[in-house]
Amino acid sequence: MSNDVDVLVVGAGVAGIAAARALRARALSCLILEAKDRIGGRAYTDATGFDHGASWLHQANDNPLTAFAEALGFETVDHDKLRQRLLFTEGRFATTAERRAFMAAEDHFWRVIEAAVADGAPDRPASDAAPQGGRFDALVAHWEGAQICAAELSRMSLHDFAATALDGPNLLLRHGLGTLVARLAEGLPIRLNAPVSQLDWGGKHVDASGTFGRICARTAIITVSTGVLAQGGIAFTPDLPTEKHAAINALPLGLLNKLAFPIAPGTLPEFEPFASLRRDIAAPGDRPISWISRPFGAPVLLAFIGGSLAWELSRAGRQATEAHVRGEFTRVFGTVAAAALGPPTITDWGGDPYFLGSYSHAIPGAQAARRALAEPLADGRLIFAGEACHPRFAATVAGAWLSGEAAARACLAA
Ligand SMILES: Cc1cc2nc3c(=O)[nH]c(=O)nc-3n(C[C@H](O)[C@H](O)[C@H](O)COP(=O)(O)OP(=O)(O)OC[C@H]3O[C@@H](n4cnc5c(N)ncnc54)[C@H](O)[C@@H]3O)c2cc1C
Known part of the structure; x- marks a missing residue:
């Protein structure tokens, strides 16, 4: 089977957008499949300017999104x-x-x-x-x-x-953090209303399927929340290794x-x-x-x-x-x-099947789970990214962004 794209990114939240931008900069073809009818994931500003999810750029001097806000002329306080x-x-x-x-x-x-x-x-x-x-x-x-x-x-x-x-x-941000994230996604190849229900990573390719049909890629970057992963929102074939399940379960979402x-x-x-x-x-x-x-x-x-x-x-x-x-x-x-x-x-982030919570924390004794979740599988054919993967800026858009970029680098290395 030939590849439809080099890299399939699952989820058009901050991590997926960061990964796709980094891949585009290296001229790798990619496609983002997003379950919902909008982009941004947990960083979303509605038409009234209300940030349903993330609103602050925390620790702004170390936050990778601060420079984008400045460069794009977003008013901040x-x-x-x-x-x-x-x-x-x-x-x-x-x-x-x-x-x-x-x-x-x-x-x-x-x-x-x-x-x-x-x-x-x-x-x-x-x-x-x-x-x-x-x-x-x-x-x-x-x-x-x-x-x-x-x-x-x-x-x-x-x-x-x-x-x-x-x-x-x-x-x-006066116009909302979700608005900035949406700007950063402009021009990326994103298919909305395309929930991935199955992901086969057992062969030489990865094969994603759902109501959108099937997409074959060399590598997949999965950015869905640990809440979605823990609930089996995507069926992986073969099943994920025990260590991955353990890492996912050790990083539940708070609300x-x-x-x-x-x-x-x-x-x-x-x-x-x-x-x-x-x-x-x-x-x-x-x-x-x-x-x-x-x-x-x-x-x-x-x-x-x-x-x-x-x-x-x-x-x-x-x-x-x-x-x-x-x-x-x-x-x-x-x-x-x-x-x-x-x-x-x-907002009801806990009741939305595509999030099932707001952001992750590690349970007692499980600090190492963030790195374990980010560890690529199958020589880099399957890579997890998203806020839960970042050991320093977990639970934030900064962590999601940096983990998306790290996943893109891991793809290139593979
Ligand atoms: C109420 C609230 C307040 C917050 N406040 C702040 C804040 O002030 N500052 C801050 O830095 N952070 C804040 N956060 C956290 C921040 O929003 C997240 O850390 C970050 O947006 C997570 O991005 P992500 O890409 O890792 O995941 P997500 O945003 O969850 O992206 C994953 C995407 O995958 C999609 N998806 C799910 N299942 C599937 C599937 N089967 N197939 C395809 N797509 C799928 C989802 O729809 C989603 O778009 C807040 C979050 C919430 C909820």
Whole structure:
């Protein structure tokens, strides 16, 4: 059988786009097959400018997408420099002293985590090392776990958590990070509505099939999420080796969902552009959500739900999700303010069969799984890429981009 293309890329998210660009630059023919009717994967901006998935360029000075944003003239702001940080505690807004105490607790958290990793002890759940008992320790743990990493610290490898920790600057793009990603895909050969259901990698070629028919290639780069891989979203023939299954299962996806509430002009003037609000933990087991108001002055309020609460609400459905989030808003701002929130756009990354979660974390003891997943199979005929494969920038668009480029290099080497 002859090849239709040199390289078949499965998935038109950030990793697939980066891989295809790198292959095109080396004059290898490639085709991206994408299951959905749009590109971008977990980096997608809708027509209103709402980023359903990724929105920040984290650690912007090391982020490969920052240079593209600059070169293409995308307007960015350093969110950390602009954001007013609000904290709601004990039924009122925190005093300056309390806000400072919270920030000190965050600094202390990271010093303790770094020391715990440096002490040479075996890996364990990140929660085992986190400080406890201080006034804001539980809130910091909830914030760094469920709200940022999309999973509770108890589910995560301490070593992977520390190795993938991110710093600023955190840039926001006025026209959306998904818009930048879509620009980077321009001119690439992408077939939409083409879910790969089977991939045969047992012969001299790889052979992908699905409702689109069959495509034969010399090599395949698979960029679908570890959630999709773990659920058997693609049937591999022969089955993947045990080590690959182990790596996939050791890198589950956490869940972060967002709601974008329109706010009527002239209402809620107290919400400054870019302000971020966190609510304190009121009692053990409480799982607060967080908010960002009016990014770039837009009349919108964003809510973020992470971790186990996000999974529970995802299973309960959109109505229950909206009711919960409105209840949280009312608790902090009262019923009059809550009435100013219009019908929200609600994401459900956990319920979408082409993602099944938001981004990956390594389970305790499994930091090495990221490299194991990225290791090419069959002399480079089958290569996995995507955010979960990057040992430093996992869970981000930066990690996805760099892993896509690495997969393209591995193809060339093969
Ligand atoms: C709510 C949320 C907020 C986030 N915030 C940030 C942030 O602020 N900054 C940041 O850097 N990162 C953030 N991330 C993470 C970031 O979006 C991801 O790490 C990154 O986009 C993953 O890219 P990827 O190419 O690895 O995977 P994906 O984007 O999942 O791409 C894989 C593609 O494969 C497709 N696919 C699936 N199954 C098949 C199949 N069988 N056949 C063909 N195609 C298939 C999917 O549709 C998808 O398009 C966020 C993610 C979410 C969900």
